[in-house]
Amino acid sequence: MVRNFLYILIFTCLSISLLTSCGEIDPDRTPADQRVGILGAGATFPAPLITAMADDYRDLTKRRVTVNYQSIGSGGGIRQFIEQTVMFGMSEAFLSDQVMEDIERQTGGKAFNIPVTLADVVPTYNLPGIRQNLVFSGELLVEIFMGRVTRWNDPKIAELNPDVRLPDTAITVVHRSDGSGTTNIWTSYLSRVSDEWRGRVGFATSVNWPTGIGGNGNEGVAGAVINTPGAIGYNSLSYAVLNNMSYGSVINQAGNIIKPSFEATTEAANIELPDDTRILFTNTPAEHGYPIAGFAWMLVYENLDHNNAISSRSEAKELIRFLVWCITEGQVLSHPLGFARIPDTALEKNLVMIRQLKWEGELIGEEVLDEVDFEKLPS
Amino acid sequence: MKSMRRREIHNKMMEGVLVVATVLVLLPLLIIVGHVLVEGVGALNSDFFTQELGSPSRALLDRPTGLVHTIIGTVVVDLLALAIAVPIGIGAGMMLSEYPEHLLNPTLRIMNDTLNGMPAILKGLFAFVLIVKPMGTFSGLAGAVALSFVMIPIIARATESALMAIPWTIREAGLALGIPRWRVVISTVMPAAKIGMVTGLLLAFARAAGEAAPLLFTSFGNNYLPDHWLGFIFNPVDTLPQRLYSLAISPYSEWHSMGWAAAIVLLAFVVLIFIIARVATRDRMKL
Numbered sequence: 001m002v003r004n005f006l007y008i009l010i011f012t013c014l015s016i017s018l019l020t021s022c023g024e025i026d027p028d029r030t031p032a033d034q035r036v037g038i039l040g041a042g043a044t045f046p047a048p049l050i051t052a053m054a055d056d057y058r059d060l061t062k063r064r065v066t067v068n069y070q071s072i073g074s075g076g077g078i079r080q081f082i083e084q085t086v087m088f089g090m091s092e093a094f095l096s097d098q099v100m101e102d103i104e105r106q107t108g109g110k111a112f113n114i115p116v117t118l119a120d121v122v123p124t125y126n127l128p129g130i131r132q133n134l135v136f137s138g139e140l141l142v143e144i145f146m147g148r149v150t151r152w153n154d155p156k157i158a159e160l161n162p163d164v165r166l167p168d169t170a171i172t173v174v175h176r177s178d179g180s181g182t183t184n185i186w187t188s189y190l191s192r193v194s195d196e197w198r199g200r201v202g203f204a205t206s207v208n209w210p211t212g213i214g215g216n217g218n219e220g221v222a223g224a225v226i227n228t229p230g231a232i233g234y235n236s237l238s239y240a241v242l243n244n245m246s247y248g249s250v251i252n253q254a255g256n257i258i259k260p261s262f263e264a265t266t267e268a269a270n271i272e273l274p275d276d277t278r279i280l281f282t283n284t285p286a287e288h289g290y291p292i293a294g295f296a297w298m299l300v301y302e303n304l305d306h307n308n309a310i311s312s313r314s315e316a317k318e319l320i321r322f323l324v325w326c327i328t329e330g331q332v333l334s335h336p337l338g339f340a341r342i343p344d345t346a347l348e349k350n351l352v353m354i355r356q357l358k359w360e361g362e363l364i365g366e367e368v369l370d371e372v373d374f375e376k377l378p379s
Numbered sequence: 380m381k382s383m384r385r386r387e388i389h390n391k392m393m394e395g396v397l398v399v400a401t402v403l404v405l406l407p408l409l410i411i412v413g414h415v416l417v418e419g420v421g422a423l424n425s426d427f428f429t430q431e432l433g434s435p436s437r438a439l440l441d442r443p444t445g446l447v448h449t450i451i452g453t454v455v456v457d458l459l460a461l462a463i464a465v466p467i468g469i470g471a472g473m474m475l476s477e478y479p480e481h482l483l484n485p486t487l488r489i490m491n492d493t494l495n496g497m498p499a500i501l502k503g504l505f506a507f508v509l510i511v512k513p514m515g516t517f518s519g520l521a522g523a524v525a526l527s528f529v530m531i532p533i534i535a536r537a538t539e540s541a542l543m544a545i546p547w548t549i550r551e552a553g554l555a556l557g558i559p560r561w562r563v564v565i566s567t568v569m570p571a572a573k574i575g576m577v578t579g580l581l582l583a584f585a586r587a588a589g590e591a592a593p594l595l596f597t598s599f600g601n602n603y604l605p606d607h608w609l610g611f612i613f614n615p616v617d618t619l620p621q622r623l624y625s626l627a628i629s630p631y632s633e634w635h636s637m638g639w640a641a642a643i644v645l646l647a648f649v650v651l652i653f654i655i656a657r658v659a660t661r662d663r664m665k666l
Contacts, residue, residue, distance in 0.1 A: 036606075037606060037614055039516060039615060047435075048436060051433065051436075055437065058603070066603050066606060068600075068615060069602065070600045070615070071625070072595075085512070085517060217630060218630050308515030311515065337436060
């Protein structure tokens, strides 16, 4: 009995030490026959797209490269990116100047925000009997979400929708109760069209709403809207389409009525972009752009060797290969899954940033880009 | 006679109260188990046990998806946690019960109870700082360490009370034979206290197996099987409670039913462990 117990003890200690010693990964195994795991985490909204890209990329590389993406929210993605526990982060908000500076000081290189897809937020509503797309303006949405326009037959709504017989139904405003990138885009739009909204409510991943009821997550808002006649909320376009919800068109800065679509969302980003792509383009100046949209960024370090989560040069190269694939060939997955493609302007900026990615000073980003035959890519 | 009758009625009434109380205790359990079974049984198919999760589009487009990596990951992480917690927990319990005169014991007892009452998410945070940050990545090992923090205080307490229940005369008999003190504990006291200790292990294991919070930022989650079996220890690993949580908060009804199915598997896993441990100790007792 004693002996058994001691054996178990010794075996446990031995096996733990054995396992620990096996964990040393040889840093220079050749990538051709070595399987690679890439770990990323962050925003929930692009998760269906990124994980579907991961599925396809795994098939494409014959199970050699496995990308494990966990959706923990934009805030979590930025946090873990800074903690260097993930190889790439994913966020619907770009890194703040403060974070960019801190990272530059710590790693001697920049942090890159690389747009991989676009988030679009649409006003969703539940008006029994009305199937037409209602038209909203930024000012009208502010009035509704401020709680000042309270009935669907309000003259302000009727003015924009002269052909619709609007019912005398009370408006129930539904908003997100959790912190969310969707809320960030929505409130950023309201702030840009209304000084009053900017002063009183502002924009953030969660704000103090002047009125309305809260729903947890996209599904919480959708559930409340679907079950409450007269309700208005906001959801990502893909979610609204998937759940067969009515959603409205929005008048953009140029004065055009824009029906939400992948093309209109892509068009919204087709503007003069800064080199680091850190820009919020809600209320876009693009003439035919949908005004309530934003990028979802993949976050990577310029000096990949300074990210503790990446242990070898070959891992870093595989990460870049996946990244390049996502913004080029991988984009074909977007539309079937309800996501808009990134515009060419963003792709160009992305390639410039990727070209600068380094491993111990070597420009491995450039090496990867040299492998890619851009002529053969589907446009 | 009259007083006898009254006593019988009294007895019956109290019996009734006890039965009602027992039913009230069991009722929530039965409702939960019943509800989980009803909701989840539909999603239990062969794909569930053989395929990896992948992206939600698999579930939406009726392509094969499952939780094979989650089930294996749970077994690995939980057993690893047990392997870490058992020596430490039993050691601490032994010290508390067998060396009551030791100076450190009052402090140890207080700290053990504090650890037991600490929110599980803090234990996960500690494992994050202790293992994840230095290793540079989330890992099954970090998850196991976090879960072992859940197990250790329960095992220590259970071991202590199980050993204390053994009469001191047995120890004195051993000491009278000239056996050293540690040997007395291991050879005479522990076999006698085995049932109590195993019960403690089971409680600790069942408690830890259901914890999602310590795993969120330690074993983190994985949509696929690791490419090598060591990946279950050194790479991010999926575990049932954590996957159940993320399936439940996802916006897809297909994933919701997979979450219920995951709950069935987790329940079955805990029950299975209980049965195995019970059978094993019963057989040993006969020998």
